[in-house]
Amino acid sequence: MEGGAYGAGKAGGAFDPYTLVRQPHTILRVVSWVFSIVVFGSIVNEGYLNNSEEEEEFCIYNRNPNACNYGVTVGVLAFLTCLLYLALDVYFPQISSVKDRKKAVLSDIGVSAFWAFFWFVGFCFLANQWQVSKPQDKPLNEGTDAARAAIAFSFFSIFTWAGQAILAFQRYQIGADSALFSQDYMDPSQDSSMPYAPYVEPSTGPDPAGMGGTYQHPANAFDAEPQGYQSQGY
Numbered sequence: 318m319e320g321g322a323y324g325a326g327k328a329g330g331a332f333d334p335y336t337l338v339r340q341p342h343t344i345l346r347v348v349s350w351v352f353s354i355v356v357f358g359s360i361v362n363e364g365y366l367n368n369s370e371e372e373e374e375f376c377i378y379n380r381n382p383n384a385c386n387y388g389v390t391v392g393v394l395a396f397l398t399c400l401l402y403l404a405l406d407v408y409f410p411q412i413s414s415v416k417d418r419k420k421a422v423l424s425d426i427g428v429s430a431f432w433a434f435f436w437f438v439g440f441c442f443l444a445n446q447w448q449v450s451k452p453q454d455k456p457l458n459e460g461t462d463a464a465r466a467a468i469a470f471s472f473f474s475i476f477t478w479a480g481q482a483i484l485a486f487q488r489y490q491i492g493a494d495s496a497l498f499s500q501d502y503m504d505p506s507q508d509s510s511m512p513y514a515p516y517v518e519p520s521t522g523p524d525p526a527g528m529g530g531t532y533q534h535p536a537n538a539f540d541a542e543p544q545g546y547q548s549q550g551y
Contacts, residue, residue, distance in 0.1 A: 342425075342484040343406050349432075349477040350399035355470045356439075357392025360385050363463035370425070377460045378446035388467055391439050395432055395474070402428070408485045429482035433475055440471040 337343055364385050365374040378384035405421060412418050447464055454463055 326416065334429040338408060340406065340482055341405065342488075345477050345481045346399050346406070349397060349474060349481070350403070352470045352474045352477060353392045355401065356467045356474070357389045357396070359463035359467040359470075360388045360392070363427050363460040364388070364467070366460055375454070377450070377455065377464050378443055379450040380454060381446050384443055384446040387439055388443055388471070391435055391471075394437070395478075398428060398432065419489075419492065422485055425485035426482055426489065429478050429485060433478035433482060436471055436474040436478060440468065440475060443468045443471060487526070 364377050366377050367374045374384050376385035409421060411416070412421065447468060455544065
C-alpha cells in the first residue's frame with residue numbers, strides 16, 4: 318500500500334491529474350496559494366497611502382512599514398512554497414525510492430508547520446497595528462477593505478497550513494506502520510545480484526527434501542568412507 322500511504326498512484330506510475338486534485342493535501346495547497354495571493358496583493362495594491370500634506374507613501378497599518386513588509390514577504394514566500402509543493406505532489410508518484418518519499422513527507426510536515434506559525438505571527442502583527450492605527454491616517458476609509466482582507470486571510474492561512482501539516486503527519490504514520498519507511502524492500506526473485514535462493518533452516522522450514530531451491534550442505538570430499546565398505550586383508 319505504498320501508493321496509498323505516500324500519495325496518489327503507485328511508485329513509478331503515470332501521472333493522474335484526476336487523482337491528484339482529489340487529494341486533501343493538494344486541495345489545501347491550492348487554497349493556501351489563493352490566500353497568499355489575497356494577502357500580498359491587498360497590501361501591495363492598497364496598503365500604502367499618502368495624503369495632501371505628505372508626498373511619501375506610508376503603510377496603512379499604523380504607518381509601520383515593517384507591518385506591510387512582513388505581510389508582503391510572507392505572502393510572496395508562501396505563494397512560492399505552495400507552487401513548489403504542488404510540483405512535488407505531481408512528481409511524488411514517480412518517486413520509487415522509499416527513503417526519498419520519507420524525506421518528502423517529513424519536509425512537508427516541517428514546512429507546513431513553519432508556515433502555520435508565521436501566518437499566526439503575521440495575523441497578530443497586522444491585527445495589532447491595524448487596531449492602533451489613527452483615524453486620520455485613513456482618509457475616506459481608503460484601503461480599509463484591503464487591510465481587513467489581508468488580516469482575515471492571514472488568519473485563514475493558519476488553519477490551511479496547519480491542516481497540511483496534520484495530513485502530512487498522517488501520511489507519515491501510515492508509511493511507518495506499513496514498514497516501508499524502515500528499509501528498502503526488494504523482492505528477492507527480482508534481485509539479479511542474488512545468484513542463489515535464500516538459505517532456509519531445516520528446523521524452521523518445511524522438509525528440505527521436499528523443497529526446491531533450498532540450500533543443502535554439499536558432501537565433503539574428505540568425509541569418511543561409507544560404513545558399508547569393509548576393507549580387505551591381503
